[in-house]
Amino acid sequence: MTEFTSINAATGEPHGDPHPINNLEDVAAACAAADAAFDTYRATSREDRAAFLECIGEEIMALGDSLVEAASLESGLPRARIENERGRTVTQLRLFAEVVRTGLWQQLRIDPAMPERQPLPRPDLRLRMIPVGPVAVFGASNFPLAFSTAGGDTASALAAGCPVVIKGHPAHPLTGSLVAQAITKAVNACGLPAGVFQHLVGPSNELGAALVQDSRIMAVGFTGSRAGGLALAKLAQAREVPIPVYAEMSSINPVLLLPSALKSRGADLGTAFVGSLTMGAGQFCTNPGLVLAIEGEGLDAFVEAATRSVSQSQPQVMLTKAICASYAKGVEALSSLPGVEKLAVGTVSDDTRGATALFQTTASAFLANKAAAEEVFGASSIVVRCKDEGELKSVLEALEGQLTATLHMDEADEGIAARLLPVLERKVGRILANGWPTGVEVSHAMVHGGPFPATSDPGMTSVGTLAIDRFLRPVSYQSLAPSILPPELRQEALNDGVPKLIDGTLKLN
Amino acid sequence: MTEFTSINAATGEPHGDPHPINNLEDVAAACAAADAAFDTYRATSREDRAAFLECIGEEIMALGDSLVEAASLESGLPRARIENERGRTVTQLRLFAEVVRTGLWQQLRIDPAMPERQPLPRPDLRLRMIPVGPVAVFGASNFPLAFSTAGGDTASALAAGCPVVIKGHPAHPLTGSLVAQAITKAVNACGLPAGVFQHLVGPSNELGAALVQDSRIMAVGFTGSRAGGLALAKLAQAREVPIPVYAEMSSINPVLLLPSALKSRGADLGTAFVGSLTMGAGQFCTNPGLVLAIEGEGLDAFVEAATRSVSQSQPQVMLTKAICASYAKGVEALSSLPGVEKLAVGTVSDDTRGATALFQTTASAFLANKAAAEEVFGASSIVVRCKDEGELKSVLEALEGQLTATLHMDEADEGIAARLLPVLERKVGRILANGWPTGVEVSHAMVHGGPFPATSDPGMTSVGTLAIDRFLRPVSYQSLAPSILPPELRQEALNDGVPKLIDGTLKLN
Known part of the structure; x- marks a missing residue:
């Protein structure tokens, strides 16, 4: 089988032209391209990365009614709901753009040297968070826009500086392809390598399994069933280098x-x-x-x-x-x-x-x-x-x-x-x-997470700006010459407006 | 076997009185006590918790030369090195006391309500980090003090508000018992429940395995061999509720x-x-x-x-x-x-x-x-x-x-x-x-971590103040009445000196 067809959710009938099915070679090629793009993409300035996220939002809006139509048809969700979800998706991208600009996610820390300290001098130590590497994202069935191709996992991974390879949900290939085209336009418009974002689609589980098992993928974002999340986590744990699967799975609220x-x-x-x-x-x-x-x-x-x-x-x-x-x-x-x-x-x-x-x-x-x-x-x-x-x-x-x-x-x-x-x-x-759990605000103080089996990692959230933390890891730089220190940790960046923890005390500027 | 004996590292000969070996019932009892103590301990004020950490340091110093003697004898490490390590252990406890006082680890976030927002009002959302629950810590062979009973894992878990059950390293039961006594004195002096800290010891792996498998343990700290860390991680993953094992394992630097x-x-x-x-x-x-x-x-x-x-x-x-x-x-x-x-x-x-x-x-x-x-x-x-x-x-x-x-x-x-x-x-x-990797500063910008197999989670560190993050998870409170909100998230705490992210903007006070 090399093609599959979109299904009209309300009628259960096939709809439109068939979609080509990606194969295992496509998975390997996508992971290789993501890995090759990583160092370039993570070196982008905060402003460039923020502008890229905003550009994705604009390109999604530019898809116009065709996107609303496709998502409504493939999901069976009413147009009004899809329009709201599109608004949420674009707002989410803009919010992460703002987060990227603040630089708070870098968690900059500087412990100045103490050459005179007894019994031993203290070296100069500087810390920043860096992105973990290429991230695999699985589109969710129930939010064809906000938890899928350009959804929260993609937005937070791109904000962190990670290239994304998305495995689109097979229930909405048309919606996914449209959004993927919008993101690709933004990648090109911003002069970024094509490996920053790639879209794979197909009806089998084999595709997603291969993606999680590819050694170049460093983390996984997933929203779906408990069985699905656990299966991916098992594959990820069995790798030569195990990686985290951030799975949001099962909850009766x-x-x-x-x-x-x-x-x-x-x-x-x-x-x-x-x-x-x-x-x-x-x-x-x-x-x-x-x-x-x-x-x-x-x-x-x-x-x-x-x-x-x-x-x-x-x-x-x-x-x-x-x-x-x-x-x-x-x-x-x-x-x-x-x-x-x-x-x-x-x-x-x-x-x-x-x-x-x-x-x-x-x-x-x-x-x-x-x-x-x-x-x-x-x-x-x-x-x-x-x-x-x-x-x-x-x-x-x-x-x-x-x-x-x-x-x-x-x-x-x-x-x-x-x-x-x-x-x-x-x-x-x-x-x-005195409210109902079904509204999930995309903001700074939101937690869409919780102890197992609600998620696979209760320390994280998949909605809200804290979601970026899933795709970051700390690196410490000791006694490095200023010229090779990351720019945000140099002396001249001390008062650049990005908050820093200086010897344990938080300074805003 | 119900007892085992301390070994003089330099001679390979038994030393001193035999130590009772803890059994599986002791493990279950310790985990039950830790779980029962959790809510009381996590409700302590920042100041009380900080004072407790400092008190542990004082009690360790009060052990005097007997501790240095025991640790040197059991590890084969020279007295001067052990004295340095004791200093590091106590300094580490004091540093975490300072961290607790700042409240930064709580990552307080407030998104004020927007009742007039269109199309939907925004509810009031407030976020804080809470401790994950009882933590199991494995004493390391190579740092009988700084990575053992009162070492970095214990200090950061206690700082986070987690009760600790330690599985002492069987190579230094006397050192471990002395330090455990000091911590227990501090627990009593501070009026805390006995379940806040417990010490288990024995030569078999069975004890540690049972500890990691106990459903009341919510996270594990481990420093040791790759085989040991992977074995514990496997047990932790196979639990009905999987938990993270923060294992620092193998590195050739x-x-x-x-x-x-x-x-x-x-x-x-x-x-x-x-x-x-x-x-x-x-x-x-x-x-x-x-x-x-x-x-x-x-x-x-x-x-x-x-x-x-x-x-x-x-x-x-x-x-x-x-x-x-x-x-x-x-x-x-x-x-x-x-x-x-x-x-x-x-x-x-x-x-x-x-x-x-x-x-x-x-x-x-x-x-x-x-x-x-x-x-x-x-x-x-x-x-x-x-x-x-x-x-x-x-x-x-x-x-x-x-x-x-x-x-x-x-x-x-x-x-x-x-x-x-x-x-x-x-x-x-x-x-x-232009230095050597063997000195690991205990400070804010230190990362003692790294990609697998150096550790099991490259997003974390086991040395430095960032280590506290391993034992915290976020909880969001939506539209809660002030009287039942956690005190640090109430309006009257807005200017209490603990930094907060207010609608995405960091405020120091």
Whole structure:
């Protein structure tokens, strides 16, 4: 097979011209070109690199409606959502351009020499972060723009100074090709080597496996299933030189309805919850797949309102037929668990659309069934009814690592919230109050990460400006002559506006 | 077996009273206590935690001569070296106390809410780093104080807010017990839970394996052999929840003698090189095990002087008989490689002492023999004679990852140095000029790390204040009520002197 075809998500039918499938030779050639481009690309000035990121954003906008059309058709997501996602993608590139300009990511440190120190003199030591090398990025199924070809992994790797080889998601080859063309235009416009960005596509796992195993790739960014992330991590660990796979994988994002809030607005919360649950057919990493609350009238009202909303919700086109089938299977598995009650489960109208599903169970039944805590990718959630705070805490403690935890709370709930916070901090990357987890802000203080299996590295985030840290490593320069020191560490750069840690004290200028 | 005995390194004979061997139940109990102590310990104020680190230093000094005596006897290292190492250990604790006080390690970030933003309001987002949880630390054989019970891993983990369970090195149980007693005194004096620090000791690998496999341990610090580090990493990866092993393992630390420097002071460099090579019987992670230079009179003078110095060097007591035997085997293996010439190899006088060994070979023979680039732990080194700059670069490019690279250079060498620097940056964690790699400064701009197999994570360092980052992870707080926000992220902490990134701009106060 040398070609494959784009699929219209809503109809399941082939669409447009076939796409050539990249082979293993293409992988090797892409990695060689990325490696060859690395030293040139990492030597670009902060300003040049920032301008390149901004140029990518402009080229993406210049694709115009054809991009929105393609992404909507291939993903089954509505045009409005795709337009928002395009805005987010471009904003993200601009934000990383700003980050590159600040130079903060270089974490410059200078320990001046102390020639007179006893018993031994101290040498001059200067530190900066440098990019790790070529990075492999895997496009995600659920964000054809913001977590794919020019998404967060690509933006942060390019910002760090790493060439990127992307393995596009096979569900949106047309979207990926369009964005890749835009990036390539920016590469050319900025006079950068072609190896700075390369796009590979094909329906088999073989391609991605070869990419991760190529000795020139130094890190991997991945957003997708737990099985996929673990498979890549295993390949990466088995290399002669193991490399990190930053995989964002699996999360059911507990929502805690605290007693006072539940009492005062149980029904409203129920309706709003289903709004978050059904957004994008539930195909979010941060989809609220678990609701925890203490028994009472408030919880009854919540469940009643949520059940009503779910019953009224319409089936939605899912990203692919395979994802839709897998969702139906997950809902079926939940339905058959002992002690799990079906509150409302729509039928799957056809093999491209998923129906919202809502379950409830008791804390003891939930704790007895590990399977009840497994992610079902799509608009499915389970309400766990706890007898008291102790039981609620036990359920939290038994959970695996998560991307988010949400607290719905009033002032009167601050006591219980404060008692639960230490448990939540050990379990999740982001704790939010009186909102829904499905909006992930791209900013400086965002963490889209968390303990395993939410991600493979809880020390990192894949959204927000801190994501650049995944692709950097420190190098220390001792007693180097000024002429061969990296420019940003020379004496003449001391007051260049880039913050530096001078002998342990942070100086802004 | 329930007890084992300390060995006098110089005589190989048992010394003093036997030490009880910890068993697997002790491991489980220690991990449970560490886990139980975690929330209390991580909630300590910066000042209290800093005072605790300083108190450990004071208690170590209060052990007085008994500690120096024990460490010297168990390691075979001279008293003066042990006294220096004790100073380094205490200074390191004080430095981390200072780091804790600055609060910089918390990487506080605040993105204020933008309620009016279109199309969607931005929520209030605040980020801080929190400690990862209980940390397992493995004592190193070659630094009974500075890389062991109260060494860099312990100091940085405690600074981060992580309880520590240490598996003491079986070669120095008495030293380890004394230091553990000092730390326990400090724990008590500071009113901290006993689970903040625990010491396990025993001669089998089973103990350390159980520690790494315990589900309550969240990260591991290790300095030692490549085989040991890889074995621990494998266990850690196979856990239900994989955890990072920060292993500092194997490095031969290339020393590059650039043409002009070599021409002007080849003989002096040869003599000074042997001083670095033989320090501490060559038992340093940063021992110069490889010398690279271009053929010529300067290199002849270097080799002649180095050969003379090695011939005159005395056998030195090594850390253990096993290390001494392994060193002899490594020297033997190098001797038998095709194209490798023995310049000077002392005989092993007895089974506790190692003799310095120096070899030379050509670049082509070196490149043809992967074994010639393997670390021989001890005072052994190999000079690789290169025909020209191209061959020197080829040798560098073929090397595995290293902790350090050293340049001996004059002003006239700045051209070649600048051409080699990009290669070196991709291979090592620290590049130094006109010194020797064996001194590792404990400061802010130090990197004691580097690409695999020098370490298991090139993004980190095990020496210097950046080492604290290994034991931290980010948590984001969205729209939390002030009363339940972590104190350092509340409005009243905005001007408390701890630097914060406010909407992407760094503010000192």
